[in-house]
């Protein structure tokens with residue numbers, strides 16, 4: 001196979017940003033970007049994206065859970081498919097890059113293949129998922145999970161805050177009825193690639209345009225309830241106090257310390273409640289949330305035990321009771337070593353220097369493919385590490401370099417495929 005003409009990063013960046021600007025106009029809130037899953041604006045984004053897919057030589061369909069699927073055939077009938085994509089839905093008052101970047105970049109790559117009249121030894125399936133942000137319904141990643149062959153009909157009964165069920169929303173959206181996971185063609189899929197904004201400050205801090213993802217971190221979430229003894233702020237001497245808030249503060253600092261001292265672990269206490277708290281009362285009850293993540297599940301489990309022990313220690317010393325509930329857990333999803341290597345080589349050929357490998361602290365559609373097919377991810381630098389915010393920004397230059405890297409990765413996969421066959 002002679003390789004198709006590779007588009008320049010500048011060319012790719014310009015074309016992609018123009019389309020991102022267009023998608024940014026599609027919103028359910030004037031002056032803001034709000035495109036919740038299965039909303040009227042999500043539908044309009046699907047319609048526009050469908051037109052782009054057709055222009056790029058793809059056939060399209062919408063699956064039972066609202067994922068727009070565009071297919072660009074391979075050189076021969078029955079050729080395997082490479083999946084590339086991200087999501088079109090957004091949070092409320094979102095930025096213009098989160099999700100849409102990965103969809104638009106994938107279409108742009110196919111458009112260039114089609115323009116140069118080349119077919120690869122595999123087809124390309126562009127996936128525009130529609131349920132990544134999890135703002136409207138309880139469950140999230142339902143579209144990518146279904147494409148990965150995992151579908152739980154219970155999600156259809158989930159209701160949004162207006163009482164509309166997901167089943168009704170899917171019907172109104174124009175989705176065909178049936179089991180979306182029936183579409184799964186894992187045996188014929190080479191892998192899944194996703195390009196996404198970093199949503200963190202690492203690449204910017206190191207002045208790098210892009211990075212290759214090693215894994216999507218696993219997460220444990222829970223809460224801790226500390227019970228001491230309420231008392232009068234004036235009449236209870238310090239030595240006789242069982243202050244639940246002071247104890248919780250010590251616990252929070254201990255958890256922070258554990259995370260600081262452990263490379264590859266992050267821990268966050270994002271909520272703290274002092275029920276019935278008053279300026280002149282020693283707090284008797286406190287609750288705080290806990291979220292800790294790592295790309296190593298072993299490290300995360302060990303951290304959970306250390307956190308538990310630290311909390312128990314502090315509770316004993318301060319004569320309070322502490323109950324830690326770790327109720328939610330999602331394992332880490334490792335990116336495929338082969339795809340990571342190809343992406344890293346493609347990145348280094350594009351940016352002409354060693355590429356940064358980093359893990360993803362946020363969840364992404366790619367993790368739905370864990371244990372199903374190999375997947376790889378790439379990040380583009382985010383200004384101020386900001387996302388889910390109207391000021392979210394990645395430059396046209398960085399986007400161009402990332403898309404060129406993705407294009408190179410696809411070509412490298414095609415070459416490898418040719419060699420193997």
Ligand SMILES: [Zn+2]
Pocket residue numbers: 087098099132196
């Ligand atoms: Zn996203």
